[in-house]
Amino acid sequence: MGSANMNRASRRCRRRHLRRRYILRRIIAAVALVLLVVGVVASARASVAHVTAAPDEGGDATASIDFTKALRMAFANGQVEEAEPxxxxxxxxxxxxxxxxxxxxxxxxxxxxxxxxIYDKAKQTAEQSGAQVMKMTYCVATNGDVGDKSAFANSVDRALNDPRGWPRAGVVFQQVDDGCDVTVTLAAPEKMPTYSTYCSSEYSCRVGADVIINKKRWDGAVDHWLQEGGTLAGYRTMVVNHEVGHALGHIDNEQTCGGDGQKAPLMQEQSMFLNGCTVNQWPLDSELWTTFVGSPA
Known part of the structure; x- marks a missing residue:
């Protein structure tokens, strides 16, 4: 019995010794982990300060970038993919x-x-113009496979009632469903000649009370307009204002380009030529007149 008791005591002593060694190793590992985290945080702070100081204090931005990459890899267990800058x-x-x-x-x-x-702002501009304020009503239509009518209608409304446009001549514009002064139509190129033999499949046209916008030009403008810094939105605004300008009494090229670098007159056929002028989508001051007689605004 005495020998058995001694063996049991020896085993208990050994287990206590192993348990203490295990606890000690866990403590050492925990302390090492804390020290590692503290070191990483301190290095990260130093790296940020280094980058901030780099432009003025000669910091090495490349070293900071390398450290950042290493830090990401450490936190992702080495599974980080380098992002494209x-x-x-x-x-x-x-x-x-x-x-x-x-x-x-x-x-x-x-x-x-x-x-x-939009209408009220146009009317205010018209009232401040000094001209008699008149309202032109217009309908919106499509002819052929031309896509969304509502987007076209919104563009027409914004172009015509922009305070930089014909409201400066005393005219405001209101879209109605019928009984309109003019109909503004977005037409497929092949439909253009059906309005008149004078209408080309390449350009927009106005025939009587019909203002016909060519879908080909609506989608792509013309090369020289875009090459001279014009945008497609600017071209759309120009072509609507130009063709409606005919319904107000204006004719093509009634006023020539004033010289290289000057704005082209709105009624110049800018879809065909600029003659050294810059692109322009609004009537010049010299074009602010109309023979149109409409209803009170």
């Missing part, structure tokens, strides 16, 4: 983005209240 947009890309935003804004849906606000 963001490239700054070029001037050309920024111009394309701005042109697209302008195009979307021109055709964007609008509520009845927004439409009323």
């Amino acid at each position: 963001l490239q700054p947009k070029s001037d050309e890309d920024r111009d394309k983005d701005a042109a697209q935003q302008e195009l979307e804004a021109l055709a964007a849906p609008m509520s009845d209240e927004q439409r009323r606000q």
Whole structure:
């Protein structure tokens, strides 16, 4: 019995010794982990400060970037994929983005209240023009496979009632369903000659009370307009104002380009030539007249 008791005591002593060694190893591992985390945080702070100081104090930005990469890999257990660096947009890309935003804004849906606000602002401009204020009513139509009519209608409304346009001549515009002064139609190219033998499948046209906008030009403008810095939204505005200008009493090329670098007259056939002028979608001051007699605004 004495020998058995001694063996049991020896085993208990050994287990206590092993347990203490296990606890000691766990403590050492925990302390090491804490020290590692503290070191990583301190290094990260130093790296941030180093990057901040780099432009003025000669910091090594490359070293900071390498450390950042290593830090990401440490936290992701070495499974981090290097992300492609963001490239700054070029001037050309920024111009394309701005042109697209302008195009979307021109055709964007609008509520009845927004439409009323556009009309009221145009009327205010017309009243301040010193000319007799008149209202031209217009219908919107399509002819052929031309897509969304509502986007076209929104673009026409915004173009015609923009305070930079014909409201400066005392005219405001209101879309109605019937009984209109003019009908503004978006037509497929092959439909253009059906309005008149003078209408070409290449350009827009006006025949009597019909203002016909060529879908080919609506979608792509003309090369020289875009090459001279014009946008598709600007071209759409120009062609609507130009063709409606005929219904107000104006004729093509009634006023010539004033010289290289000057704005082209609105009624110049800018779809065909610029003659050294810059693109322009609004009537010049010298074009602010009309023979149209409409209803009171």
